[in-house]
Amino acid sequence: MQALAILDLSENELVGPIPPILGNLTFTGKLYLHGNMLTGPIPPELGNMSKLSYLQLNDNHLEGNIPNEFGKLEHLFELNLANNHLDGTIPHNISSCTALNQFNVHGNQLSGSIPLSFRSLESLTYLNLSANNFKGIIPVELGHIINLDTLDLSSNNFSGIVPASVGFLEHLLTLNLSHNHLDGPLPAEFGNLRSIQILDLSFNNLSGIIPPEIGQLQNLMSLIMNNNDLHGKIPDQLTNCFSLTSLNLSYNNLSGVIPSMKNFSRFSADSFLGNSLLCGDWLGSICCPYVPKSREIFSRVAVVCLTLGIMILLAMVIVAFYRSSQSKRLRKGSSRTGQGMLNGPPKLVILHMDMAIHTLDDIMRCTENLNEKYIIGYGASSTxxxxxxxxxxxxxxxxxxxxQAHNLREFETELETVGSIRHRNLVTLHGYALTPYGNLLFYDYMANGSLWDLLHGPLKVKLDWETRLRIAVGAAEGLAYLHHDCNPRIVHRDIKSSNILLDETFEAHLSDFGTAKCISTTRTHASTYVLGTIGYIDPEYARTSRLNEKSDVYSFGIVLLELLTGKKAVDNESNLHQLILSKADSNTVMEAVDPEVSITCIDLAHVKKTFQLALLCTKKNPSERPTMHEVARVLVSLLPSPLSKILAPPAKKFDYAHFVIEKGQQRKVEEQKPQQDNILPNAQWFVRFGDVISKST
Incomplete structure (x- = not known):
């Protein structure tokens, strides 16, 4: 028993105390006792499990302190003690667990302050201290845990100001400081949280204005600031948060006009209630200008201001009339000049002849100048x-x-590069226009929307196994073309189900590779920064801040898991990849298969191989992931006949075992080549599904 690698007794309705004898399992790497009815203290003997990397004791009735002996677990990766009755303080020597990645003590009765020694936990990505009795200030030192993606300190008794150092956590996705006693102004450094998606500061005593810098957060989806003492106007910059779908600024002391531009039209009056000085259509109140009662309204100063205002207005009308007439004249002539500034005349560039008979006027007329009734979707950077x-x-x-006004020429160079790329599984860019309405890109229309819509949308449909597999094959072949056959080769950097579009026959087409970063350094082109999407991002990105082909492979593996399970990559606090890994550890991964797949798949061995492939794609070490050419070959081999005969080379029947052997031989050849900076360790390839399950972490 001492050599037991994994002990999983979770969710078995076990009662009584945890036996101290478990501390003798010195070779056990994972101990799962969560979801039982265990009582009593946590045995300090568990600190003797020197190989322990995962310890989950959450959702029991444990009490007492967190043992100091846990500080000896130098390999500990995840410690989950949530939803128990633990009290006392967090041991300071927890900081000795330098490999700790996830620390969760939510829903206990712990007290004291946050140990300053937490700053040494450089590998920590998830810190949840919510729903306890912690007090004191939020230490500045938390800003040094630079890899944090989740920080939840909600429902405690923290006081004082929010330290500006929190704004240094550039990988942070969720920040929840709600239900505390925090006061003072919000730091402008929040504008540096470039990855943040959820920001909850509600039910505190925060004062001051809403920092306009928050308008820089392009990934922000939820902004909750209700029940504070914020004042001033709602910054117009917030309308630049195009991903924002949830907003609550109610019960503050905000004043002025509620912005009505861009995405703010999606919010209801509930978002702004309890601010008596706010006005606007949302609240059914008309914003009346202030009319002074003094009889000296026409004083000398007022007359001068009025005269200047009329002169400025007249000048603006003249300039607008001139620009309008100039625009109409130039629009009729050639629009392929090399300069084309955004403040100048509109410019239409046709990249493929199938749009050559159209002018920009035709397009604007067909959409009634981009009337909102023609909108079919929103994104973080576009409509x-x-x-x-x-x-x-x-x-x-x-x-x-x-x-892109500051870099227009390079922007056009990138678009022309993308427009030259043609593949049956890539969405074609047919042209673009630089207009006062914004930069417009013209693509193929996809009748069946995105894969995300079909799997998770309000009108989701039932997809049989063969259709899902065909979608995976198409997306894989499109991505393989970008990685290996395209010139210049391209890294997509944002592979996700919403970027896989489906035509009327459910053929898959990759979209949004136009803002990807070209690998080639021999050709000048523009590259637009793309962070990726939570749930699909390669974990290596947190360490290196770089995305490459193997990052795309990781993201594609997550898409495969979506196709297999029908679940979202991230749903509330549930992470699909972590769910599959936990089921893989217990050899119950097939329980996660979408029922529609189980019903329509003739050979479930193909489903298992697809799970295997997804786990290979999402290996932690990028060098152990396959290339997209290899991924596409495996998926094509799983297609049922006769479809596989059409898509695969006619004389080559795919041999999965041979694929593994071939991969090993390829690695040996690579080892004999001169060493370069980018050579990676050998990848391990597993023939048996059970091997992948046992080694996938």
Missing amino acids: VYKCVLKNSRPIAIKRLYNQ
Whole structure:
């Protein structure tokens, strides 16, 4: 028993105390006792389990202190003690667990302050101290845990100001400081939280204004600041948070006009209640200008100001009239000049002849100047419209929010590079326009929307196994083309189910590779920074801040898991990849299969191999992941006949075992080549599904 690698007794309705004898399992790496009815203290003997990396004691009735002996667990990766009755303080020597990645003590009765020694936990990505009795200030030292993606200190008794150092956590996805006693102004450094998606500061005593810098947070989806003492106006910059879908600023002392531009139209009056000085359509109140009662309204100063105002207004009208007439004249002539500034005349560039008969006026007329009734989707950086051209062909128009005015020439170079890329599984860029409405990109219209819509949307449909597999094959072949056959080779950097679009026959087409970073350094082109999407991002990104082909492979593996399970990559606090890994550890991964797959798949061995492939794609070490060419070959081999005969080379039947042997031989050849900086360790390839399950972490 001492050599036992994993002990999983979770969710078995076990009662009584945890036996101290478990401390003798010095070779056990994972101990799962969560979801039982265990009582009593946590045995300090567990600190003797020197190989322990995962310890989950959450959701029991344990009491007493967190043992100091846990500080000896130098390999500990995850410590989950949530939802028990533990009290006392957090031992300071927890900081000795330098490999600790996740620390969760939510829902206990712990007290004291946050240990300053936490700053040494450089590997920590998840810290949840919520729903306890912690007090004191939020230490500045938390800003030194630079890899944090989740920080939840909600429902405690923390006081004082929010330290500006929190703004240094550039990988932070969720910050929850709600239900405390925090006061003072919000730091402008929050504008540096470039990855943040959820920001909850509600039910505190925060004062001051809402920092305009928050408007820089392009990934922000939820901003909750209700029940504070914030004042001043709602910054117009918040309308630049195009991903924002949840907003609550109610019960503060905000004043002025509620912004009505861009995405703010999606919020209801509930978002702004309890601010008596706010006005606007949302609250059913008209914002009346202030009229002074003094009879000296027409004083000399007022007359001068009024005269200046009229002169400025007249000048603006003249300039607007001139620019309008100039624009109309130039629009009729050639629009392929090399300069094309955003403040100048509109510029239409056609990249493929199938749009050559159309002018920008035609396109604007067909969409009534991009009327909102033609909108078919929103993104973090764009709005998408459907346009039916005069030849009855539908196209998708993507209007970018950021006009790239500072780098326009390089931006056009990148678009022309992308427009030259043609593949049956890539969405074709047919042209673009630089207009006062914003930069417009013209793509193929996809009748069946995105894979995300089909799997998770409000109108989701039932997809049989063969259709899912065909979608995976198409997406894999499109991505393989970008990585290996395209010139210049391209890293997508944002592979996700919403970027896999489906035409009327459910053929998959990769979209949004236009803002990817080209690998080639021999050709000048523009590259637009793309962070990726939570749930799909390669864990290596947190360490290196770089995304490459193997990052795309990781993201594609997550998409495969979505296709297999029908679940979202991230759903509330549930992470699909972690769910599959936990089921893989207990050899119950097939329980996660979407029922529609189980019903329609003739050979479940193909489903198992697809799980195997997904786990290989999401290996922690990038060098152990396959290439997209290899991924596509495996998926094509799983297609049922005769479809596989059509898509695969006719004389080559795919041999999965041979694939593994071939991969090993390929690695040996690579080892004999001269060493370069980018050579990676050998990848381990597993033939048996059980091997992948046991080694996938």
